[in-house]
Amino acid sequence: MPEIKTFAQSGAQAFHTTRWTMVMRARGDAPEARVALGDLCEAYWTPVYRFLRREGRDEDESEELAQEFFSRLLSGQAIDKADPGKGRFRSYILGALKHFLSDRRRAEGRQKRGGDAIIESIESRDGETSPEMQLPDAGATPTDAWFDRHWALAVMERGLITVEKSFGETAKKRQFEVLKPWLVGDVQGLSQADAAAELQMSPGAIKVAIHRLRQKFGDAIRREIAETVDTEEEIAEELRYLIEALQAD
Template sequence: MLISMPPPTSAAFHTTRWSRVVLAREPSAQGQEALQQLCAAYYSPVISFLRREGRQEDAARDLAHDFFAIVLAGRAINHAEQSRGRFRSYLLGAVKHFLSHQREAALRLRRGGGETPISVDDEETPALADPAQISPDEAFDREWAHTVLARAMEALRQEQAAEGKGDAFARLQPWLSGEAAHGDQAALAESLGMNVNTLKAATHRLRQRFRALVKAEIAVTLDDDSAVDEEMQVLFSALRSR
């Protein structure tokens, strides 16, 4: 089953914490939309997890499509319990469970348990992981962190565009993402009709709003606010992974 995932930078993901997961369980148009959004947010992390296990890009995408087909059919999301607290952790466990079932099914076929036995060589076996590289779990978390930042940045861009500040934001964005730490602020300030101090103040406000949007993005799939700061630390740690 081929699944078309929306871009991970879609800003239509914000709502109140775990209620998004609860809504995604409902057999309604709103529930299906919430489920699509949850899958879109975690599509890239799942691909990264599968790739880090040693699978080729096409094989990883095929497996991800199969996995999310089950999720979208409603046969997995019902097991996401609020008491577990973090949808990120639940989904990673669900992917591992899915892969375990895949391996068991393949093993049964090899032993003649199915109508069409297959050769061991017929299935692509993941290569052994390079110990110098990050683990599949770390790859999942790192891609999750990048996705969270991208979605928060897109939400901020849309906010600024709605206020008629889209052009200024586009030029200030490198200072928010750290891509222009040593750029010429004086020249940028002049081009925007500001002095340097005003530019610094505007950049500081945008950074604060960006951080708030990152927290809001994380809070979507948590059961309470107390876990947000802990998840922020997971995000920062994931971004620092080698």
């Protein structure tokens, strides 16, 4: 994995092995793998919570359920059941979540709407991309695409937060706020001159700052994704997939 070396810049040698790889290798047994999984779960709590909400639960119930799901995940039950060696963390979470929900339904002995859906087992899934899973009542049960889209949003949000934190407080933070719109690219309607005036920077300095902001953001996103996949190619692929997932909305 020599390509991953580029991320060594962040100073965390741990990224040589992604957290997800570590979790998978240890199959949930090693304590550090537990910690790593805990970090990951914390990071992607939002898409899971939204998924549960989308199924028609209220806030409290969704929160409670998400809590239960993750605690089960962390206790290793789900890991043991699923074979995480083949899937992406994103796919794994979705699969595990569906498992968890159907288990729960079965246990409670009441079939909610969509309960009669054929739920594919996680073992049979292709690890590369999320398979299209048709649920009979798509209105109530979110699709995989829906989940992936929210996953992408979570990645983006985490990237933004990382970059924003790197700007620190006070004056620098203002710079982030003003320059943030340029993260989408070079846009006609946005005036760099206005931004330069507001931040009291020269037009050249603005360009430098925008470039750095994008660089930082790009790196943050890649680092975020790098926690769940191994090689640089996979990072690029996952990023492309997430962009597609956003379009699918």
